[in-house]
Amino acid sequence: MRLNKMLAALMVFGSFAAFSCGQKDADIAADAQKVLPIEAKVDVKDGVATLTGQFKDESAKKAAEEVLAKIKGVKSVVNNATVTPPPPPPVTVVSAADELLAKGIKDATKDFPTVKAQVKDGIISLTGEIKKASLPKLMMVLNALKPKKIDNKLTVQ
């Protein structure tokens, strides 16, 4: 037990001794790069570490600085990193044509509750059931909406 403790103490001392001998700037930078996120860029000169790169937010930038400051051999940190501006919120593109079609279809199918109609990319898809006598009337209205195509899978009764 005693021997083990002494051995451990010796190892710790040894590692301190290695560092205190003066680590090269390049090694410090390499050590830093191992523990820092990939977006961090580190340049070390005379023990002064300069942090650059783009971080997703202020806290990530600050965290990288703190990690860098704790790396052995780093005397001080110059934080020149930047924060990526947040991306604009995703815009859902709904073509006006589809919206108009959807509205027209809603009105057109109101009297045909057994007909299900959907619109995508200008194409009207019909499913459900319809009476044979009502079909031309429905088709006339839907055709007048000027769709790209009518995909008619209605069951005709």
Next chain:
Amino acid sequence: MALQDKYKELLDTASAQGITNLQVREQDNVLYVDGDAPTGAAKDAVWEVYGKIDPNFTAGDLVLNINATAGLAEGAQLKVTTASSNLNIRKEPTTEGEIVGKAAHGEIVTFVRKENEQWWVVKTKDGEEGYSFSTYLTPVG
């Protein structure tokens, strides 16, 4: 060209019925036929041929837009051609619009103007005015 051959009878009928501004174009295996019919009967005749070529309209290769009301003027008489029910007259041009009046099946109403192809402003003999769905209105005479 194949689609124009398939629907040749329909295109011939359209010409014979005096459909004006007839436009025929083919794109991505769909034939687009647009035109203005002089009467509702002319439009029906073209649609009858469509129904003969493709009885249940399932081929998905024709978009037939024949407008029978291009020359409709204010004051024109329209017949309510619902299946049997009353035609709603609404405050707004949508099926969610408040119903401000009703026209009976077969009743004649007066055309005021078109909001769009689907919704027309009409006036009943009782003076009720509002938007009605054009599908159920057929020009008289």
